[in-house]
Amino acid sequence: MSRINLNDLDPSFKHRVAEQPGGQGIKACFACKACTAACPITAVDARYDPRKIIRMALLGMTEEILHSDFIWLCSSCYGCQEVCPQNVSFTEVMFAIKNLAAAEACVPPGLTGQRLLLKAHGRLYEISDFENEKREKMGLPRIKEHPEDYDALLG
Ligand code: SF4
Ligand code: SF4
Structure with missing residues (x-):
């Protein structure tokens, strides 16, 4: 001990x-x-x-x-x-x-990565043309990212 x-x-x-x-x-x-x-x-x-x-x-x-x-x-x-x-x-x-x-910036790298994803895409998973084209084929609406929604939260 x-x-x-x-x-x-x-x-x-x-x-x-x-x-x-x-x-x-x-x-x-x-x-x-x-x-x-x-x-x-x-x-x-x-x-x-x-x-x-x-x-x-x-x-x-x-x-x-x-x-x-x-x-x-x-x-x-x-x-x-x-x-x-x-x-x-x-x-x-x-x-x-x-x-x-x-x-004090004592944050695990995994959480830092999640913060960067939220800041860039407004979600933890980037929605690319690939996903949106698949959604359109299934009759689903395209998803638009709104990273600005997190600006105030993430600084
Ligand atoms: S936080 Fe509450 S439950 Fe936990 S040890 Fe303290 S008094 Fe007990
Ligand atoms: S995991 Fe659940 S029970 Fe354990 S400390 Fe966190 S909130 Fe409390």
Whole structure:
């Protein structure tokens, strides 16, 4: 087991998470582990543990969280929120943590690629003449891409 150097901890991290929309409940967690027991991702990948992520955030392990790949494993199914006795809204806490990671450009390449596709085509799959010609043969209308719809969202 790796040791934690207290000098590396960032006490402000929990406050930064709590300031994000949906992150307010993080400080109410009393580590009961009900969220972990309900999480379908934990069931298939032990690296992902909601209770552990909250403890790390409360301790101030900012770098370990924001630079990790496991925070992106959450499927946003809301199962954890339904069982939390403290109304922590852990799914929202994960959105808050991922937003903080994205603000520091700590985003997996796959998600960066999806962002580029959305920005270029307004969808995650480019619609070419090939697809539209097939649609016309089937009597379906052509699809026009609207990447401008995502300008405000993607910056
Ligand atoms: S269920 Fe709620 S209180 Fe229990 S560990 Fe998870 S977030 Fe914390
Ligand atoms: S929202 Fe994320 S953390 Fe919560 S149960 Fe679903 S996968 Fe697990």
